């Protein structure tokens with residue numbers, strides 16, 4: 001924590017996570033308690049991250065927040081819950097007589113929050129997960145709080161609790177009505193499976209038509225398939241997926257991932273009125289992956305889709321080059337469309353005619369805007385040094 005004369009300031013970054021066992025549906029809207037457990041992979045922050053600076057000062061007149069350069073509404077209920085819960089923990093510790101408390105700022109000061117993403121917001125790329133995880137982590141650092149924080153991040157956005165850890169993370173649904181056992185836990189760290197690679201195929205960077213919160217509310221009310229899935233299918237898949245990750249069994253990991261994505265979108269279709277997150281390009285990607293895998297006679301790549309049309313592809317490092325080439329071939333980028341491949345570099349290779357003809361699909365020009373190539377990454381980080389702060393010495397965005 002850096003202290004200016006009157007201001008204490010902390011900057012942190014937090015990752016995006018992509019679920020391989022999906023969270024969809026709450027049993028408690030207020031506390032954000034899910035109807036099933038879920039499991040995700042944390043993506044590397046070199047490619048996708050939220051950065052958040054939090055500052056407190058006796059000179060600040062009110063709590064304020066800026067998101068991606070614009071001042072936003074601090075009275076948002078979920079934001080207020082996170083602020084209240086963190087302040088409650090800080091007060092509790094202070095009242096417990098902990099001597100270290102005096103090195104941290106007092107809870108009564110107003111807070112300024114400034115947050116920015118290095119990727120398109122609300123494009124179905126789990127920006128709220130990284131955002132709330134980052135806010136909770138940064139505030140905890142500011143007040144010197146340690147311990148279980150995923151419970152607070154969860155109350156910002158359900159999937160945010162999983163962004164509190166790196167590697168492979170489960171969100172245990174819990175049973176208690178107060179939500180104290182509905183927390184995230186790391187299954188394996190990011191170093192566990194270094195061969196695993198992630199490609200984000202950005203189909204559309206526009207806002208999603210139906211947000212996750214409203215979408216899942218309607219699904220819980222109307223979809224019998226969702227109820228069956230939560231009670232009967234997910235518990236078994238959680239076990240199978242955990243085992244696949246522990247054994248680095250890509251075949252099982254990939255199969256469950258694809259089936260999960262498909263079942264999640266089936267519950268969206270089973271919702272009344274139905275919700276459509278996939279578009280024609282998404283469906284073409286699904287077909288492409290299946291044809292690619294069947295050409296090779298093994299599962300080399302897996303897709304998953306959240307509440308939007310963008311595909312997230314999991315594969316292993318020795319298959320990345322060929323698959324990226326396949327994507328480029330069947331979704332040729334627009335000339336002058338900017339950089340098509342962002343993130344971790346991928347070498348160009350040539351594709352065999354046999355592979356091209358066994359995929360047998362008409363190319364769709366500019367169907368995919370760009371690819372972000374990344375890998376599994378660590379949890380939230382403290383960013384030391386004043387250069388990282390998004391707020392200046394006056395407590396306003398730089």
Ligand code: DP6
Pocket residue numbers: 018019021022023024032038126128129156157158159160212213214306307
């Ligand atoms: C499809 O966490 O965004 O990405 O808890 O209402 O904020 P709220 O929803 P959110 O839902 C994410 C849904 C999902 C699946 C997942 O990440 O598990």
